[in-house]
Amino acid sequence: MSEGAVVDQFAMAPLNAAKQQLRSAMKQKLSAISHESAMAQSHVVYNTLKTFKPYEDATRVSVFLSMPTGEIQTDPIVRHALESGKEVFVPYLHRNPLPSPELPARVMDMVRLRDIQDYESLKRDRWGIPSIDPATVHERQRIILGGPDAQHSDKSLLDLVLMPGVAFDLNPNNGAIRRLGHGKGFYDYFINRHKSKAASLAAQEEPHKVSLYALALTEQLLTSPSEGEVPVGPLDQPLDGLILGNGEIIRPSQNNTDQ
Template identity: 60%
Template sequence: MAASLTAAKQQLRSLMKQRLSGVPQDSVLAQSRKIFESLKDFAPYQDAARISIYLSMPAAEVQTDALVRHALDAGKQVFVPYLHRSPLETSSTPARLMDMVLLKSIQDYEGLKLDRWGIPSIDPATVHDRQRILGGPDVHGSDMSTLDLMLMPGVAFDFDETGSVRRLGHGKGFYDYFLTRYLARMDPSGGSLDRPPLRLYGLALTEQLLSASSGELVPAGSHDRSLHGLVLGSGEIIEASSGSM
């Protein structure tokens, strides 16, 4: 079962890679702008004080530069992905993990160097001086360890028969494992029941939303987390009709 699920996901990733390679950059930028304009007026974004935003590849996915700048300018605390080697040497732990680390300012963001995929990336030498969601000294139930909203990338998205938003990632499991660890921090033993739940929204080009009528669907297993909603390149925000996570 696990092998067939993995194969189905990889087949869809290959199909989507080919499909997205044909999307003109002008279309990517236009759709990204519509998503930005919609999110600016979206209550979960407006109300979020601590927000996670992925930093985008130069092409073939929703661009987030305008969102990062707007959120920082609005006084939000903006956390971005940071990949690092796992300190846990267990067979069930991935070799590399993702944490979310704080951008200090617009100048800090503009000073990030591009990695080999053209994605702005946190310098590991600066991580010790940054607030981190999972890896810092305040991770045990503190307000310093919480997020209000996470805007997530994906390769493909769809809605299952219950109205939940399914997401196909790039296959490394970084987001799912981050969320598993995050929610473990936020369980009742951490005294966090009074905190609002983390809201998860995918950002998707219209080409990334699969249609049931096409026969395409996102393969999902028990460890794949559904989202609260999807923000499309048309500017439409679609809420899940059932709970996520």
């Protein structure tokens, strides 16, 4: 979908309602997970990721910064990536520079962390998520939005995006991994723009493929009809895989998992 495409919001209403219903159910489910279990699962994901080839091979990695509860904790991953010499990018939310009724008012870019000290200096926002200080953004490398106010390379593209989610499942018809986000569409819109940027550069260089992997607690994967299913629409971006808190790596179009 292009940035100028218009989505029929009336037609999307039932889909959005179904997504919100599942988010509410998952909020209750995730609130019951103990801190010890979440930390143990996060440790397993971290150890799995360290020897995961798409991560090992990646030069530029985007990592979400975790809420205090209800999802995989990414602090060890961020530290390991920085210590390994990778270029580490984290989410930054800002006003859309392309205002339009058909486009989101706020969008997400990925901005680069300088080093461990820079990461440790981040302040937590009202949700408890470490966040980039807007006053420093003009000094940082950014993936999507460049211009004179940013240290931006027109050829900067990510190799790997590690993203969060609320719930996941496998489409029984085609094996695709379906992801339910938090409802703002930040990742879907960012990935779409990243793909557009990669396509525009493809005429000049080799085609670039970014790997999209979500990290999830085992409780976030819906495995039976009684738990419901993840509704998806035309704007929801497909994943290349899902890394679970038990060490499983699930890929689309497969009915099995890799250890």
